[in-house]
Amino acid sequence: MLKPQTHIIKLIEELNKIPGIGKKTAQRISFFLLKQEKDSVMSLARAIIDAREKTIYCSSCNNITDTDPCEICLDKSRSKKICVIEEPFNIYSIERTLLYSGYYHVLHGNLSPISGIGPDELKISNLKSRIVENNIEEIILATSPTTEGNATAHYISELLKPLNIKVSRLALGLPIGADIDFVDSVTIAKAIEGRVQV
Amino acid sequence: MLKPQTHIIKLIEELNKIPGIGKKTAQRISFFLLKQEKDSVMSLARAIIDAREKTIYCSSCNNITDTDPCEICLDKSRSKKICVIEEPFNIYSIERTLLYSGYYHVLHGNLSPISGIGPDELKISNLKSRIVENNIEEIILATSPTTEGNATAHYISELLKPLNIKVSRLALGLPIGADIDFVDSVTIAKAIEGRVQV
Known part of the structure; x- marks a missing residue:
């Protein structure tokens, strides 16, 4: 052969x-x-x-970049918020919404005890100092609505409690354009829980 | 943004x-x-x-190769057959069967009037001379069992008629391991037509 x-x-x-x-x-x-x-x-x-x-990682927000600090961290006109995300590319998904103009903090993963990923494996260490040094007013936790993403968000919200800062999490509910018959029941349950008065 | x-x-x-x-x-x-x-x-x-x-193309069989002629064309111990195929990689699918030890001829496509591919666009021109010069005894047409593949096989068999050489085509039938309920009816029809006495 x-x-x-x-x-x-x-x-x-x-x-x-x-x-x-x-x-x-x-x-x-x-x-x-x-x-x-x-x-x-x-x-x-x-x-x-x-x-x-x-390509290098921004020493401040851990985003991938050609220069350190990255373009976003250098932009002093951004609002005093930090959006905490799992991976660098999440930035572009959020920027596309045109609804957010703050800074980012890339964790490079989620907590996952089963894969041996604890807080030390994520890029969390400088988050507190970034908040204090830049007078940040709100932290938006935009990790995925999965077991690991939720655990990571919970861990960070506990970590930031002493700072007495506003911490929020992305809303859960039906995705736009969804047919309710094709949406899983956990999502529907979350949409009912989080229902908004009209 | x-x-x-x-x-x-x-x-x-x-x-x-x-x-x-x-x-x-x-x-x-x-x-x-x-x-x-x-x-x-x-x-x-x-x-x-x-x-x-x-990577270059073998000037004899049109296979992709690092040397011209390619390894297969240089191997004089191969049997006096030429298997006509559509694309270079078909060679390795056929070699893997360990059932064929002849030469190959790569067409680099199939006849397809609708896409403007006629005989001149395929690498057919030197097939006849290869057959004559190398005393080839059989041509196996291994183009796909599709409209284009069948048309190509038909064209080549007509082209070779004057040479009075044995020309064959791959058998059609059920693929091994198939569940008849999941096999299309044209394939089943071909399998019935080509049934073999046991």
């Missing part, structure tokens, strides 16, 4: 190491790249190298 | 250009790569560059 030739098989193997890219997808991507203009393939390779070499 | 920072967003955009990789997947892959060891990320970038720069 013939083993596939070296360069193409090497590329397939490398792509196959990425979670979510199986062998068939790796093959498909490899053949796609073979058929592309050299320039556009080089541009992909360059982007991979640059992203890995030049 | 804040625009994501340059290097990471550039990588997401580059990955997003690959068919089948949506924006979310591109984000996920980018973050995965950021968290990997530098060496393994460089190795992926290197593999992309090498595959694009060093």
Whole structure:
């Protein structure tokens, strides 16, 4: 049985190491790249190298950035709020709403005793000092409404109690456009609990 | 609204250009790569560059290869058959069966008048001369059992008629392990037509 030739098989193997890219997808991507203009393939390779070499974490909010502090932390016109999130990309989901103009704090995960992730594994340590030094007025806990996300939010709200600062959590309820028949009962229960008078 | 920072967003955009990789997947892959060891990320970038720069097509069978002619065409111990296939990777699917030890001929597609792909767009031109020069005894048409694949197989069988050579086509029938209730009726019809006496 013939083993596939070296360069193409090497590329397939490398792509196959990425979670979510199986062998068939790796093959498909490899053949796609073979058929592309050299320039556009080089541009992909360059982007991979640059992203890995030049991306750093903001020493203040732990966001990914090309400069430290990041663009958001440098912007002194933002409102005196900090939104606590799990991952750097959550920032762009929240910015897209145009409803929030404060700062962020990226935890890089959630508490998860079962995976051995305790408070020391998350980027929480400088949150208190950021609040005090920047006269922050509100903390919005925007971790996911999952067991881990809730535990993380609870942990941080307890941690911040001595500061006597307003701490809020994103509302739970029906997603916009949802068909009630397709929404799980826990979500419906939360929507009933949190019902708003009209 | 804040625009994501340059290097990471550039990588997401580059990955997003690959068919089948949506924006979310591109984000996920980018973050995965950021968290990997530098060496393994460089190795992926290197593999992309090498595959694009060093992979060529065999001038005899049109297989992708690092050398011309390719390893298979150079192997004079192979049986005097040519299996006609659509894409280079079909070779490895057929080799895995351990049932075929002949040569290959990669068409790089199928006839498809609707997409403007006629015989001139496929790599058919040297098939006849390969058959004559190498005393080939049988041609196995292994294009897909689709409208295009069947049309291509029919076209090639007509093309080769003057050579008076044995031309065969892969059998159609139930795939191994299939539950008949889940097999489409055209496949069942073909399996009945092609039934084999036991």
